[in-house]
Amino acid sequence: MxxxxxxxxxxxxxxxxxxxxDANMHHLAQELVKVxxxxxxxxVVSDDAPAIVAAVRALSEGFDQVFTSGGIGPTHDDITADCIAEAFGRNIDVRDDARALLAKAYGARGVELTEARLRMARIPDGAALIDNPVSTAPGFTxxxxxxxAGVPSVFQAMVASVLPQLTGGTPxxxxxxxxMRPESEIAGPLRDLAGVYDDLSFGxxxxxxxxxxxxxxxxxxxxxxRIDAAMIALQEAFPDA
Amino acid sequence: MxxxxxxxxxxxxxxxxxxxxDANMHHLAQELVKVxxxxxxxxVVSDDAPAIVAAVRALSEGFDQVFTSGGIGPTHDDITADCIAEAFGRNIDVRDDARALLAKAYGARGVELTEARLRMARIPDGAALIDNPVSTAPGFTxxxxxxxAGVPSVFQAMVASVLPQLTGGTPxxxxxxxxMRPESEIAGPLRDLAGVYDDLSFGxxxxxxxxxxxxxxxxxxxxxxRIDAAMIALQEAFPDA
Known part of the structure; x- marks a missing residue:
């Protein structure tokens, strides 16, 4: 399978x-390999609603899981949540559960929950919140x-919240x-080995x-x-490595 | 316009x-802004022919210019040139002009032009070669x-070869x-300024x-x-910046 x-x-x-x-791509790639x-x-698309909506739809249809980063903060250029709602034909508004998270966190610091901050509680209908242990404002699925979120520390925390809930495969x-030889000298022996170990991929x-x-x-x-065996064969093919 | x-x-x-x-994305982004x-x-797609072909077609139709990086070397996993040919329904084979470039460079170093090296002279019919002053093997349009190429030094040299031939716009x-304030405190004044300077974009x-x-x-x-004026207004809105 x-x-x-x-x-x-x-x-x-x-x-x-x-x-x-971008720093998040590299982090996500490393985490996904493990699971x-x-x-x-x-x-990578720009902060442009039609581009975001089209990409979300295409990737959601084409792959089992899709991870987005960026554009869920409180400023006017943060349009990701609305685009996700549009992509799936869902309503979006400030949601009570997300508002409660923000109210508690800002309340504890004696800070007012302004309209700008409330933007971060806009969640599409039916979405599940993603925990944000770094700065409270949740992501969602x-x-x-x-x-x-796009801020790397928050993105990483959210990835850590989401991944344990997903069904993984074989790492x-x-x-x-x-x-230290030019690729053109490596190509022949490498191709031969890739043919012998055809259950592995050689890059x-x-x-x-x-x-x-x-x-x-x-x-x-x-x-x-099998990889150990292939590495031994590689070292024999390139003894000067 | x-x-x-x-x-x-x-x-x-x-x-x-x-x-x-990836290092090439950042370089290309910086160079394109200038022109x-x-x-x-x-x-970013994997070394998978159907994925490469589909992406080339979609991006070629959707944008004025498309730049690819990676997969044009001499090893078995270098399949980009063949995928480009397939995407455009063109034949591909070792081409005399590309072979001559390689023969001259390898000849000068007394190195044989092997079958693996000749792979780098496989160019789709009708393509224009892109000069590679670093390591000879050409790119193509x-x-x-x-x-x-994907090697950053070669990619950068090829970008420098290509960009002067393209019609740019207004940098x-x-x-x-x-x-140094949380975005939620910045959001209101920033949105107001973005409304006043609506010919500019504020991120x-x-x-x-x-x-x-x-x-x-x-x-x-x-x-x-106009940007100078907007920056003065920004500094007035955030005097502690």
Missing amino acids: SNPTAAMLVIGDEILSGRTR GIDLKEVR VENVHVM LLSQALRV SYPFQANGVYGAQLVVRGTDGA | SNPTAAMLVIGDEILSGRTR GIDLKEVR VENVHVM LLSQALRV SYPFQANGVYGAQLVVRGTDGA
Whole structure:
């Protein structure tokens, strides 16, 4: 049986404009590997409602689980929650359970629950809240879409809240061998090994370091003993590695 | 007149598996801003032919320019060139002009042009080659899709080769103000300013630093004087920034 699949949707003008680097993709990818959910696609779209709605629909239909990051804060450019509601044809409004979470947290600090703050309690009908132990304002899950914050510390906390509730698969294992030879010299032996170990996947990721070409050879699969055997064969094929 | 639009397609098992962080997205985003081409979407897909073909077709239809990175090397997992040919219904084979480039470079180093190396001369019919001053093996352009290497130094060199040939637009300018207050306190005044300066776009990007919440407020537009005026108004609204 194959593993469940996943996609990620990053809502990120800041990333598309080159001002900031995305950090959440890398974190989610690492966490999903551990639980055996295969991340198959990531999309980054701008803070544009039609683009977000279309991407949510496409990814929700195409993959078992979808994780979004960004656009659920209190400012006017935070439009993700409304877009999710639109994508699934649901109503959205300030919801009592989310309002209660915010009222308690702000109350404890003696801070008023303003209209701007209440925006963070706008949750589509029927969504399940995602716990936010860092800064209270919850994420939420609608159908197979998990809507989370863009601030990395909050995103990571929400991922930790969501993942234990999902059905995972067989964790994908991998080992790597760094070979300081150009890919064009590696290609033949690597292809032969990939043919022998056809239950594993062999990737070659070239790099350049101090003017020398090399490649990171990565063997992936779900059977650790098979990967061990393939790594021994790789080391024999590239004894100078 | 609005700027030309662009999308990027990253072919990257390595990124989706969490082993490596993408570096090319950030570089391309920064370069496109300078020439007034609006990067609207990025997709990361795995080294899977149907996924690559579908993404190439969708992005080529949806945007003025498409830039791909990854999967054009000599190893068996480099399938991008064949996928591009399939996406556009073109034949692909070793092409004389690309073979000549490789033969000259390898010849100068006294290195044989093996079958694996010749894979890098596989170019779809009718494609224009993209110069690779770093490591010779060319990228190529088919219709509005620019196919480039994944190694960052080579990707960057190819971007530098391609961009001067494209029609750009008005460079998007931006200025930022870092405000050490939670977004929920910023939201009201920021929304008001966004209403007054409705020819500009106002973004708020929250962060957490040493336990304190703040936000990077970013004003974007094409008129530098208007952005200057908006920044003065922002500073007046948040005098503690």
